[in-house]
């Protein structure tokens with residue numbers, strides 16, 4: 192034993208449990224599934240595991256991961272809150288994260304994963320039952336603010352009304368700083384589609400260094416919610432889609448509609464594009480084929496990408512490592528993927544060339560003819 196807990200917890204989208212198990216089997220084969228509910232899993236680690244406190248398993252389908260301290264049970268809310276602190280065993284935390292496990296797949300009966308009023312209320316209750324003031328930093332229970340990098344976070348997952356699970360993690364990545372890996376984002380009233388949420392979350396999660404004024408293209412841009420998020424950051428957006436774009440997006444001076452399929456784009460139309468986004472309702476192989484033909488063209492220099500890959504069948508989750516390797520093969524050295532909070536049965540793949548080396552278009556050299564006799 193190294194003094195660290197013997198179990199991990201993972202929360203994920205309902206339906207993604209099999210994908211998480213597959214990733215764990217590939218990445219941490221010595222871990223064994225211990226407990227599973229829709230949207231919530233725990234894994235037993237080998238006795239002498241070497242996982243550091245600040246571990247990151249880079250699980251695409253896990254929304255949140257941490258060491259598990261066990262299940263809190265109790266006859267009422269106060270007893271449950273006391274049980275949380277019993278499981279915490281005198282540890283000191285800078286933050287408290289409380290969230291409900293998902294009860295439905297995103298979109299099912301309008302369900303959107305988020306921090307619920309119940310989670311906010313429970314965080315307050317857990318704080319009230321903290322036995323020693325020094326065990327929890329002031330305002331640690333504010334779920335609307337992210338943890339700071341390096342904070343130790345007490346995790347409390349409301350799996351059932353009378354069954355909470357307790358764990359902890361050290362915050363480092365963007366997602367690990369938010370309760371349950373869920374950012375507080377609200378769809379603006381003028382957003383023309385919920386794709387605004389997906390794009391905004393993707394930009395914040397990936398932290399792609401896209402400067403204001405840069406030119407980007409979105410493949411599958413209709414009706415235009417994601418483009419609104421990009422325009423809102425001062426970008427010039429080329430929206431590629433045979434379908435109609437919402438008039439409010441079309442009217443934006445920095446938006447250009449290429450009303451065509453991705454296969455009909457001329458490469459010179461992409462010459463000044465440095466950032467490529469894709470959100471087409473097609474199979475991942477089609478999206479990757481289309482993107483490959485653009486970014487590997489000698490006249491096109493794309494520095495980074497955010498690609499939504501639709502997993503029409505969950506078995507496509509096993510192919511994700513191949514998708515990442517394929518994108519790396521095009522010259523992108525930073526490639527990651529995550530099933531975002533606002534993704535449905537799909538993932539977001541982020542890719543970046545660091546450093547960025549612009550391709551120099553090769554001009555045909557004038558033919559050298561031997562002087563005529």
Ligand SMILES: C[S@@+](CC[C@H](N)C(=O)[O-])C[C@H]1O[C@@H](n2cnc3c(N)ncnc32)[C@H](O)[C@@H]1O
Pocket residue numbers: 383384386387410411412413414415416417418431432433434451452453454470471472473
């Ligand atoms: C999920 S919607 C995109 C939502 C959009 N990103 C937004 O922000 O509102 C998928 C879009 O992909 C487009 N699409 C499908 N196949 C395409 C192709 N081959 N080329 C371009 N667009 C395509 C569809 O017309 C559809 O508008």
